[in-house]
Each structure stands twice: as C-alpha cells, then as structure tokens.
Amino acid sequence: MAHIGIWMYQNGGGDVIEQKMVRKLQERGHKVTTGLNLRHAIAENGKMLLDGMNLYELDCFFSYNAGEQTKYQVYLYEALDRHVPCINNFQAFAISEDKFKTNDTLRLHGIRTADYFLCHREDVETIRNKVLEWGKAVFKTVDGWGGMGMALVDSKDKLDMILPFLNQTDLRFFYIEKFIDYDGSDYRIDIVNGEFIACYGRKAKEGDWRTNVTSGGSVIMRDCDDKVIELAKRAANALNIEIAGVDIIYDRANEEYVVLEVNGIPAFATPEQEQMGLDFNDKKIEKIVELIDKRINNG
Numbered sequence: 001m002a003h004i005g006i007w008m009y010q011n012g013g014g015d016v017i018e019q020k021m022v023r024k025l026q027e028r029g030h031k032v033t034t035g036l037n038l039r040h041a042i043a044e045n046g047k048m049l050l051d052g053m054n055l056y057e058l059d060c061f062f063s064y065n066a067g068e069q070t071k072y073q074v075y076l077y078e079a080l081d082r083h084v085p086c087i088n089n090f091q092a093f094a095i096s097e098d099k100f101k102t103n104d105t106l107r108l109h110g111i112r113t114a115d116y117f118l119c120h121r122e123d124v125e126t127i128r129n130k131v132l133e134w135g136k137a138v139f140k141t142v143d144g145w146g147g148m149g150m151a152l153v154d155s156k157d158k159l160d161m162i163l164p165f166l167n168q169t170d171l172r173f174f175y176i177e178k179f180i181d182y183d184g185s186d187y188r189i190d191i192v193n194g195e196f197i198a199c200y201g202r203k204a205k206e207g208d209w210r211t212n213v214t215s216g217g218s219v220i221m222r223d224c225d226d227k228v229i230e231l232a233k234r235a236a237n238a239l240n241i242e243i244a245g246v247d248i249i250y251d252r253a254n255e256e257y258v259v260l261e262v263n264g265i266p267a268f269a270t271p272e273q274e275q276m277g278l279d280f281n282d283k284k285i286e287k288i289v290e291l292i293d294k295r296i297n298n299g
Contacts, residue, residue, distance in 0.1 A: 001029050002059035002296045005036040009065040012270040017281060024289045030296075036061070037068070038076040048080060056083040059296050062288070063087070064243075066265040085295040087288075088264050092241035096264035100142045100175050102239065109238035111231070112251075112258050115178040118142075121171060124163060131159050136179035141171070152179065152209060179209075180251050180258060186211045187224050187248040189232035190266055190280065192287040193294070196233065198280030199224040200273075211247075219273055228257060235259045242291055 004025055008018040022032045033053070041050040048055040055061065061084050063077060081090035088096070095101045103113040117130050131137045136154040139162065153159050184204040190197035201222030202211040211217040232246035245266025251258045269278035 001031055003031045003033070003057070004292060004296075005055060005058045005061045006032060006034045007036045007038070007061075007063050007065050008034065009067055009267075011067070012267065013274075014064075014268070016271075017268050017285065020282075021285050021289060024285065025292065028289070028293060037065075038063075038073040038080070039068075039070050041076055043076065043079060048076065048083075055080055058084045060084065060292050061086045062292060063093075064265055087291060087295060088242050089240070092239050093264045095239050096241055096244070096262050098142045099140055099177075099261065102262050106235055106238055106259055106262075109234070111235055111238060112256060114180055114258060114260065117176045117178075118173060120173050127163070127174060127176070128159060131176065132156065134178045138177045138179055140175050140177060142175045150210065154179070180249060180260075181253045182249040182251060184209065184211070185220065185222075185249075186260065187222060187228055187232075188266070189224065189229060189246045189248065190284060191232055191236040191244045191246060192284060193242055193291045194233060194237065195287060196229050197284045197287060198278070199228070200269075200278055219276070219278070221277055231257055231259065235262050243288065 006018065006021070008014055008021075010018070018034060022034065025032050036050060036055070038050070038055075041048055041055065043049075046056075061080055063086065077086065078090045078094070080086060086093075095105055100116065100118050103116050106113050115134070117127075119126055131153055136152070139151045139153060141150075151162055153162060185201050187199060187201055189199050199222060201220040202213060202217045203220050204211045205216040205218070208216055213219060228248055231248060232244075235246045236244040239262055241262065241264055243264065243266070245263040247260040247263065248257050249260050250256075268281050268284060274281065
C-alpha cells in the first residue's frame with residue numbers, strides 16, 4: 001500500500017474530481033491524504049511537517065491547484081520533489097510556469113512558437129526598435145496566467161505610453177512576443193503521460209484578442225486533427241511534463257499551427273462545461289490514477 005498526498009483545487013467541480021480520484025486510488029489499495037497545502041507546512045531538521053505528518057514519507061505527491069499557489073508553497077514543492085515523486089515533476093512545472101523558459105525549451109526542440117524577445121528593463125532603445133519592427137507586439141509577465149499582466153502594443157504612441165508605466169513596476173526585465181494574426185480562437189489540448197485526453201477551444205470576446213476565460217473568453221466545443229494533437233504531444237514531451245494543457249493557435253499569415261503556452265495545471269471541465277458536451281473528466285481521472293501508480297512503482 002502506498003501513501004499518496006493530494007492538493008487539489010476545490011472550486012468549479014474540483015472537489016468532485018478529487019473525490020473520484022481518491023476512490024479510484026483507494027480501490028487500488030492506496031492510502032490517500034487530501035488538503036495538503038504546503039502553504040501551512042514547515043521544514044525542520046530533515047523533515048517537512050504538515051498536520052503532524054512528515055511529507056517526505058509520502059510515496060507520491062499530486063499538486064493541482066493554480067489559484068491558491070503562493071511563493072512559499074512553490075518553494076517547498078521544489079524541496080519536496082527532491083524527496084518524493086511529484087506530479088507534475090517540479091522541473092517541468094517550473095518551466096511551464098515561465099513563458100520565456102517554455103518558449104526557449106520548445107524552440108530548442110524545433111517547435112514553432114510566437115517570436116519572442118527578452119531584455120533588461122533599461123534597454124529601452126532595443127525594446128522600442130524591436131516592437132516597431134514587428135508592428136504589433138504583446139508585453140507579458142513571464143509568470144502571469146489567465147491573461148493577466150498582458151498589454152497589446154500596435155503603435156508608437158501606445159509604446160511611448162506603456163514604457164513609462166512599465167518602468168514604475170518592479171519588473172527587472174521585459175518579455176515581449178510578436179502578435180500572431182489568428183482568428184481569435186485557440187485549441188486547448190489536454191495531455192496526460194503522453195496520451196491525448198481531449199480537445200476543446202476558447203474564443204476571445206468581441207473586441208478583445210485574449211482567449212483566456214478569466215479575461216472574458218469563452219469555452220467552445222472544437223475538434224482537431226492529428227497534426228494539432230501531435231504538436232501538443234511534442235510540446236509536452238519537450239518539457240518532460242506529465243500533465244499538460246497545450247494552447248495552440250493557427251497563424252494565418254504563415255499558414256501553420258503555433259504553440260502559445262504549455263499549462264502545467266489545466267483545469268478539468270466544470271459542471272457547466274460538461275453540460276455543453278465536454279465529457280473528458282473520467283478519462284483524465286483514470287489516466288492520472290494510472291500515472292500515479294506508475295510513479296509509485298518507478299520512482
């Protein structure tokens with residue numbers, strides 16, 4: 001019998017997903033402890049303690065809660081990963097949380113991404129020249145999610161307006177992507193342990209360019225062909241990430257698919273989305289349970 005620790009988001013049907021996962025793990029003879037928020041753990045003399053439990057004695061730790069992450073929690077996650085098999089493994093998780101590191105890794109593996117540019121905040125002239133060369137660019141924080149911290153710049157006036165504002169922030173460097181001409185919708189491909197789970201899409205609200213649901217975008221039913229699925233699998237494999245939600249858009253100017261992001265904590269379908277027809281939750285739960293078993297046996 002293995003002891004598995006879980007920290008799972010509870011909103012949007014996450015509590016029900018967790019209950020199903022726990023039952024399946026228990027059916028396989030495992031002990032499961034839920035609610036293990038590392039925010040409340042302490043590390044002391046070779047132990048990581050939470051509610052009287054030494055987390056270093058777990059056989060596997062499953063972390064799946066983007067909305068409540070804190071820097072302290074992530075810091076301990078990295079330490080725990082050195083002692084216990086974690087899903088996702090921390091190295092892959094950390095890359096997926098950083099847009100520059102994600103695209104840098106994807107490019108290393110020959111995978112098409114948006115053209116990007118990173119430089120020190122004081123290198124203003126280089127920033128100005130690159131944005132004006134592109135004509136249309138998106139300023140992003142490397143670790144933002146849900147469309148937060150993004151700004152579209154499509155003119156010299158907007159650039160002159162945004163640079164002084166950015167210089168008032170505590171950002172030490174700027175990350176910029178060339179805007180891709182697309183139809184305002186994307187593909188979200190869910191991958192677990194290299195296997196295709198599901199495809200759906202998101203569509204930007206009228207007058208906006210961001211497809212993120214938290215920025216006003218909406219989830220849409222969407223089919224995809226083998227080319228899109230294979231691209232998503234390659235992206236997940238490049239990051240060596242066990243669970244991924246790969247965001248892909250179609251570049252109309254260059255007539256090719258482009259990986260926009262690799263998300264390490266892609267949400268399950270909410271009850272409302274299930275009513276729309278997104279019915280991949282049970283398959284995803286089963287594959288994650290199989291993945292946990294594999295990590296327990298292989299370390």
